[in-house]
Amino acid sequence: MRLSRRTLLAAGLTAPLAACSTPQRRGAGGPVEITFWSALRGSQQVVDAFNSSQNRIRVVFQQIPSGGQGGYAKLSNAARAGNAPDIATIEYPQVPGYAIDGVARDITDLVTDRVKQKLLPQALKLTTFDNRVFSVPLDIEPMVLHYRADLFQANGFEIPATWDEFADLARAVKNRFPDKKLTLFPTDGGTQFACFAWQAGGQWFDTSGGKWRVSLADGPTQKVAAYWQKLIDEDVVFRNAGDSKQHDAQIGQDRVLTRLSGAWDAGAQMRARPGQKGKWRIAPMPVWDDQVVGTHGGSTFAITKDSWEPEAAMEFIEWQTTHPDALTARLKSGTSSQYPVAPGLVAAGAKAFPGEYYGGQDIYRLFEQEANKVRDGWVWGPRMTATLKVMQDGFAKAGAGEGTLIDAVRTAQSGTMPDLKALGLSTEEGAR
Amino acid sequence: MKSKLACAVLMAPFFLLLVTVFLIPTGTAIWLSFFAADQPGLGFGPESTVFVGLRSYVAVLSDPTFLNGLLTVVLYCLLYIPLMVVGALTLALLLDSGVAKLRSWMQMGLYLPHAVPGIIAALIWLYLYTPGLSPIIDLFAKADIQINFLGINTVLPSIVNIALWSNLGYNMVIFYAALQAVPREVLEASVVDGAGPVKQALRIKTPLVRGAIVTVGIFTLIWALQLFTEPVLLSQSTPMISARFSPSMYIYDAAFTRNNYGLAAAASVILLAFTVALSFGVTRWTNRKAA
Numbered sequence: 001m002r003l004s005r006r007t008l009l010a011a012g013l014t015a016p017l018a019a020c021s022t023p024q025r026r027g028a029g030g031p032v033e034i035t036f037w038s039a040l041r042g043s044q045q046v047v048d049a050f051n052s053s054q055n056r057i058r059v060v061f062q063q064i065p066s067g068g069q070g071g072y073a074k075l076s077n078a079a080r081a082g083n084a085p086d087i088a089t090i091e092y093p094q095v096p097g098y099a100i101d102g103v104a105r106d107i108t109d110l111v112t113d114r115v116k117q118k119l120l121p122q123a124l125k126l127t128t129f130d131n132r133v134f135s136v137p138l139d140i141e142p143m144v145l146h147y148r149a150d151l152f153q154a155n156g157f158e159i160p161a162t163w164d165e166f167a168d169l170a171r172a173v174k175n176r177f178p179d180k181k182l183t184l185f186p187t188d189g190g191t192q193f194a195c196f197a198w199q200a201g202g203q204w205f206d207t208s209g210g211k212w213r214v215s216l217a218d219g220p221t222q223k224v225a226a227y228w229q230k231l232i233d234e235d236v237v238f239r240n241a242g243d244s245k246q247h248d249a250q251i252g253q254d255r256v257l258t259r260l261s262g263a264w265d266a267g268a269q270m271r272a273r274p275g276q277k278g279k280w281r282i283a284p285m286p287v288w289d290d291q292v293v294g295t296h297g298g299s300t301f302a303i304t305k306d307s308w309e310p311e312a313a314m315e316f317i318e319w320q321t322t323h324p325d326a327l328t329a330r331l332k333s334g335t336s337s338q339y340p341v342a343p344g345l346v347a348a349g350a351k352a353f354p355g356e357y358y359g360g361q362d363i364y365r366l367f368e369q370e371a372n373k374v375r376d377g378w379v380w381g382p383r384m385t386a387t388l389k390v391m392q393d394g395f396a397k398a399g400a401g402e403g404t405l406i407d408a409v410r411t412a413q414s415g416t417m418p419d420l421k422a423l424g425l426s427t428e429e430g431a432r
Numbered sequence: 433m434k435s436k437l438a439c440a441v442l443m444a445p446f447f448l449l450l451v452t453v454f455l456i457p458t459g460t461a462i463w464l465s466f467f468a469a470d471q472p473g474l475g476f477g478p479e480s481t482v483f484v485g486l487r488s489y490v491a492v493l494s495d496p497t498f499l500n501g502l503l504t505v506v507l508y509c510l511l512y513i514p515l516m517v518v519g520a521l522t523l524a525l526l527l528d529s530g531v532a533k534l535r536s537w538m539q540m541g542l543y544l545p546h547a548v549p550g551i552i553a554a555l556i557w558l559y560l561y562t563p564g565l566s567p568i569i570d571l572f573a574k575a576d577i578q579i580n581f582l583g584i585n586t587v588l589p590s591i592v593n594i595a596l597w598s599n600l601g602y603n604m605v606i607f608y609a610a611l612q613a614v615p616r617e618v619l620e621a622s623v624v625d626g627a628g629p630v631k632q633a634l635r636i637k638t639p640l641v642r643g644a645i646v647t648v649g650i651f652t653l654i655w656a657l658q659l660f661t662e663p664v665l666l667s668q669s670t671p672m673i674s675a676r677f678s679p680s681m682y683i684y685d686a687a688f689t690r691n692n693y694g695l696a697a698a699a700s701v702i703l704l705a706f707t708v709a710l711s712f713g714v715t716r717w718t719n720r721k722a723a
Contacts, residue, residue, distance in 0.1 A: 076691055100475040101691055130476040187671060207474055241671065382475060386690045389675050390497060396671030402584050411496065415676070418495035419686075422488045422695040424470035 031058040032312045035085035037075065039066040040138075040299055040338075041267075042330035043089075049329040050319055057312045067091060072385065079103040084304035086313040090135055092298050093191065093384035095127050099134040100382050100423065104302035108133045110314040118322045122374055123341040127300050129207065135302035136317050139338035141262030142285070142370035143195045143296040146269065148257050149281040149359070157257075159283045163227060166286045170236040173257060183258045184250065185228050186242030187395040190388030191296055192260060193405075196228070197221040198294030198378045199285065205381040206430070212382060212420055215430025216391075216413040217406060223288075225406040232399070239399035248272075260285065262296035263367045267337030270357045277357050284370055292375040298338075324348035339367040383419050390415040458704070464697035465489065488698035497676040498699060502706075504588070505678050509656045512592045516652050517645060520600055524607035525633045539608070542601035550598060554665040557594045562669045582670035591662045599655075603648045610644035611637055646718045650711050657707050660684070679703045 036047065036059050047061040062085070065071045072094060078084045079101070090098055098104040111133045116124065123137040147159065155176060160166035170182035186192055197204065200220035206213040217225075231237045238256060240246050250256045252273060259265065266282060285293045301317045303310050320326045322342045330336050331352035340349055350364035381387055394408020413429070420427045465488050469479040492498050523542065527535055545553065560566050561581035572579045581590045614637055622636045638645075660680040667673035675689065676682040679699065687696035 073688060076688075097691075100471070102479060106476075130474050132476055134476075210473055212474065383690050383692075386675075386685070389689070393671065393674035393676075397584065400584055400672070415495060415497040418491035418498075419690055419692055419695060422468075422491035422692055422698070423475065424468055424472075424482075424484065424487070425475045426473050 031056055032309050033058050033060060034087065034307070034309050034313050034316060035060045035062065036087040036316070037062050037064045037071075037085040038089035038299075039064050039069075039071050040089055040330075041271075041335040042333035045329040045333045046320055046326050049325055050316060053319075053325065057316060059316055067094065067385070075103065076101070079304060079306065082306055084306040086303060086307040086309060087317060088302050088304055089138075089299050090302050092126050092137070092295070092300060093194075093380045093388070095135050095300055095302070096129055096380055096382050097384060098302060099129060099132075100425070103304055104134045105305050105307070105310065106132045106134060107136070107303050107310070107314065110303070110310060111136060115318050115322065118342045118344060120341050120343060120371065122376055123298075125376075126378070126380065135300035136321055137298065137300045137341040138321050139264065139298050140341050140371055140374065141264050141295050141297040141339055142293045142367065142374055143192075143199070143260055144263055144266075144366065144370055145283045145285055146259040146261065146265065146280055147283055148254070148279055150279045151254065151257050160286050161284070163286045163288055167227070167231060167236075170231055171234065174234075174236045180255050180257065181236065181238045181250075182256075183260060184238040184240065184242060184247060184256055185232060185395075185399070186247075187239055187399040188241040188243055188392050189395070190392045192242075193224070193228075193391065193395070194388070195294035195296040196224045198375055199292055200224050200288055201290075201375070203377065203379070205379040207379055209428070211426035211428050213428045213430050214381065214413060214416060214420070216387075216416070217409045218430065221409060222406055225404070225409060229398075229405045232405075241396075251276075260296075262298065263339040263363075263370070264297050264337055266358065266363055267331075267335055267353075270337075270354075271335045278359050281358055281361055282363050282366055284366070284373075291373055293370055293373045294378065295374055328352045337363070339364070339371055343368075381416065381420075382423065382425060383416060386419060387412050387416045461697040461700045461704075464693050465701050468694040484694065488694040489702065491695055492699045492702055497674075498679065498682050501676050501679045501682045505657055505659050508588060508592065508659055508678075509653060511588065512595055512656055513649060513652050515592065516596060516599060516603060517649055519596065520603035520648065521607050521638070521641075521645065523600070523604045524611055525637060527604070527608055528611040528637070529629055529633060539601075539605065542604055544601065545597050546599060546602040548598065550661045551665065553594055553598050554662045557590070557597075557662075558665055558669055561590055561666070582666065582672060584672050587666065587670060587672045591659070591666065594662050595656070599652070603652070606648055607641060607644055610641040614640045642718075646715070649718075650714055653714065654707055654711060657703065657710070679706075 034057060036043075038061070043063065044061055047059045050057075050059055064074055075084060075088050075098075084103060088098075088103070090104065095104065108131075115136070119137065120140060123140045124133070127133060127135045127137055145159070151157070152159065157169060157172070158165070160169050166182070173180055173182045194204070197220060200223055202218050202220040202224070204214070204216050204218070204221070206215070228237075232239050238247070238250060247256075251259070259269075269276075269280060287293070301320065303313045303317070307313050321340070322344070324345055327338075327340055327345045327348050330338065331349060337353060340346065346364055346368050350362060353364060355361065355363070391408050391412035394403060394411050395405060397403050398405050398408055417427065417429060466483060466485065467481055468484045468488070469481050470484070471477040471479050527538060548556070560568050563569055563580065566581075569579060569581070580586060618640070619632065619636065622632050627636065658680050659678040663673045663677045663681060664684075667675070667677065675685045680703070683696050683699045683703065686692050686699060
C-alpha cells in the first residue's frame, strides 16, 4: 500500500516533468524559437500556417491533454520546474488562478491598442484583473441550443424561446416517449451550470471592492438551481455525466433531443457523430426575461513567466487571434467551430466552416447574434477548477437522489473559502 | 571503541533514512504550513514570502470538505479495524486448532493477496465493481438482484472489502505466529481442566496473544488513516467518491489541483498529529488495561 501510493505520486509528478523538458533556445542569428502548448484541435494547422507565413519566428507546437485530463497539472508542474512554454492555452475559468500563481505573466504592456481594437471588449474583460491583462482571448462561446430538427419536426415540437417553454417541452417529450428526454442535466457540468447562473444574473465572484467577494448561492443562482431541481424531481431530464459513455449512447440512440453547450460544440458534435449529419440545427439558448446569455467554454492564450521572448510570443498570439488565415486553418481541419473573439474574422469563419452537417444553416450568423447577448460583468474565481469540482461532486449526489443542487452550490462555496483564505487573498462572503 | 564504531555503522542506514524520508519532509511540511508566498488584496501583485501563523490550519479546520474526509476515514476505521482484527484472529485460531486441513495451503492462499500491490488490487476490484464490466454484477442480475457496489451507501463497504482482501492473510500470519508461541503445557492444562476447543480459543489463547492483537490494531489504524489508493482508483468509476474523499486525497487535491501548498502542508501536519495522537491513545489505553 505504502509503496504503491508513493509510486502513484511519483508517476504523477515525474511524467509531466519528463515530458516537458524541451529546452528553450534562442535561434543564433536564425529565427526566434517559441514554444506553444495547446489542447485545442486544429492548433497544428494554425502553427504550420504561421510558420510558413514568415521566417522571423518559429513556433514549436506541442499538443497536450485538455485541462481536466491533465493539461493543467502539466502546466502547473512545468511552471514550478521553471520550464513552462512561452505560450500556454488557458480556458477562461482558470485565467485568474494562473494569474495569481504567477504562471501567466502580466501582459498589459504587450497588448497594444491595435490588438485591443480587434477584440470584443467583453471577452478581454474576462482576462483582465485589477486593470492588468493576463491573457488574450481566442474565442467567445455563447451557450446555444443544439436540437434535433428531425425529431422536433416529426413531433410538432416548437423551439423553446424561454425557460418556461423549455420546461413544458421537457414534460411533453417525457409524455410522448418513455425512453427519450429533452435534455441532460450534466452532473459533471459545473461550467454549464455556471453559464445558467451567468445568464440569470448571478455574480459568483466580484472583485470591485478590492477583495474577492464570493456568493455562489446568490438569488439568480438559487432560481436556476430550483428550476433544474424541479426538472430532475419530475424525471423529465437525464441526470448523469455529460462526458460519459452513457451520454454518448443517449445521443447516439436518439434518446436526447437537445444539448445546451457552447458554440464550439457544433464542431465537436460533427467530429463525434458523423452519422447524424443533417439532423441537428442550432437555436438561441432559452432566456428568462432579458435577452442575455452566458458563455460555455472558450480559450485564451497566456505568455508564461518562463518565456524569454514575450514580444515574439505576443506576435504569434496576435496573429492567431486576429488573422483570418489562422481561423481558416483551424476550421479547415474540420473539427472546430470556435466563434472568434475578433469580430473581423466572423466572415472568414462562416466561409471556412463546412456547413452541410447543419443542413446549410448559417450558424456563424447565429453565433454572432448570440455573442452580442453575452451578459456583462461575470468574473471567474481564483480556484475555479476546484470550486467546480466540489460543485460537481454535489451534483452527482443530487442526481442520485441525495441532497439538492443548491446544497451542492453551498458546499462548493464553503469548500472554496478556506482555499482562498489559505492563499492569503482578501475575501468576503456574500449570499450563501 | 570498536563496538561503538560498529554500532554507528550499523545504525547509520536507519538514521539516514529517518532523516531523509521522515524528518526532512516533515520539517518541510511544517515550514510550508506556517509560511506562504502572499500577494495582498486580489492576489495579482508581486509575491513575498511571509509568516502566516496558523492561517493555513484555520483554513483546513474550517473546511467542511476536509472535516467530511476525516469523518469518512473514521467511519472506515470503525468498519474496517474490528472486521480485520476479528477476522484475522478467527482464521488464525482455526488454523492453530487443527480444525483446518491442508494448513500450509490455506495459509498461502490467504496470504497471497497481500503480495498483490495495493494499486493492482484496486484495479482488480474496480473491474469487479464496475457495472457493465463485472461478471459478479451480471451474475446477480441473472438472479434478478440489482446490486451497485459503487452507490452512495455501498462505496465505503466496497473499499473495506478491498482492504480486507489485501491484508487479512498478512495479519492472520502474525496472529498464527503468536499462537505458535503459546506454551503447550498451558493448553494441555486447560484441556485437563475441561476446556473445549472454543473455550480454549477464547479464554486461553486469545488473552495470551494480546500483544499481537494490539500491534496489529495499531498498524491497521495507521494504515487505514492514510486511505488513498483504493478510493482514488475507484473514483474513476463512481462520482460518489469525491476528489476530497479522505484526508490523504484532500492533501493530494490541495497540492496538485489547487496548487495550494500551504493548505496541503497544514492538512498533512494535522493528519500526522491525528494519527500520532490516536496511536498513542490506543497504546496508553491498552497498557492501562493490561496493568
